Amino acid sequence: MATYSTNQFKNGLKIILDNDPCSITENNVVKPGKGQAFNKIKAKNLRTGRVVERTFKSTESVEAADVDEMNVEYLYSDGEYWHFMEPSTFEQHAADAVAVGDAVKWLKGQEVCVMTLWDGSPLVITPPNFVELTVAQTDPGLKGDTAQGATKPATLETGTEVKVPLFINEGDILKIDTRNGEYVSRA
């Protein structure tokens, strides 16, 4: 079992906390004058996305997490698994619904996603920040209604519903920010 000592702590280091792989986002040494030093860290749980805070007595060691990240292209879903391919090696990886999570809302095929692997298995799929998707269904906007900020629901080709401005029509291609699920513009 690989471990890291507190003096190896730095941002981006992957460690195991509460049985989950986490990435250190902040590391501060607390040292009262001549005495014992402590490391106060913040780390992002790579499975849940939650940020945890933890303090260690310096010289303690903590289990290393074998975590890799790579760019993969989304291929297709067989209903149970979502299949991705590493473009350089053509190697395929199958991720389950837990790993794919909300990314599924934005994937239709050929998007380049970031796949986080823990001990060689897909842990999280992060979709591209922006995707372009076609509107499958939306009610026609009322003519002459130019009220600022007014929106209506639209269903995208992936089945996901987003709020769009009233002038959007079926068949339009939209740019969506996947981080907050919001409409950005017409593509």
Next chain:
Amino acid sequence: MSDCQNKGWSTKASDDVLLKRALMLKGIRSFFDANDVIEVETPLLSHYQTTDPHLDSLQSRFRDEVCFLNTSPEYAMKRLLASWKRPIYQICKAFRDDELGPNHNPEFTLLEWHRPGFDMQQLMAEVADLVKMLWPLANASDNGTPVFKSMSYQQAFEDFVGINPHQVTSLQCYQAAKAKNVDIPCGLTTDSYELNAWLDWLLTQLVLPAFDQSTFTFLYDYPAAQCSLAKVAMNEQQILVARRFELFYGQIELANGFHELTDADEQHRRFKLENTVRKHSGKRCARIDDNFIAALQFGLPECSGVAIGLDRLLMAVTQTPNIEHVLSFSWKRS
């Protein structure tokens, strides 16, 4: 200069701070000159590393011999004192491995001085005098005299933690931390040998945050087990305490001083004990500095000594929150 401040080759310190560093050094030298304290220089490179279990020396090499950069000039200055017996001061660099952050740079500037005949209280008064003398360097809006407070380590723990630090167990520290909703560090157990680590933790979490943030606070009479190089003596309640003090500005530690231990055998015993602690925490044992022990055997005059981190003092004076901005070039740019 401000045009190039964000370039990698350039300093992150402002013109004002660089100038104030020069004025601070000049002010310190004139202060000691007026008080007949003599400036000395001692080696930065030594055959010995520190035994202090909480410090690690940076290693270097001369020909085939591994040697070390000093973590403080204390031993060498005391060797001078033993033969010379005159008040001395030094402004020098000190080096410590694994110390990097907003208040730490692996290479930093120390002012250390030793006063034969002074007890701890007299030296604390002189530290305050020096800081007051330098305070006009502070920005115009904060001028006036800086406020100094002084409290015993015991008083501080009784007031802010609710325990007597001289008569407490690791388990009681743990319970006090729980009761006050203090985060419990991973790896800190309730084994009895962890008591000092617990006190250090509670100090940072409950005592220092309670200090007035724009005030200088002396904390004195440390637990006997944290004596380091200080004399141990009974306080007024007949509890054994270390005649050691630290000075804080807000929560930042600026200085550490001792009524110096002069007993060579006791010093040797403490070094051996420190090596045991080092071994226990998985660190290398350090060869004990025989020259220093021999100097104590020859006879160190009764004296008090203190070391002040000048980079941090400059941070306090100029209200600079990060040490990078008071150094010409911090570790990252060195």
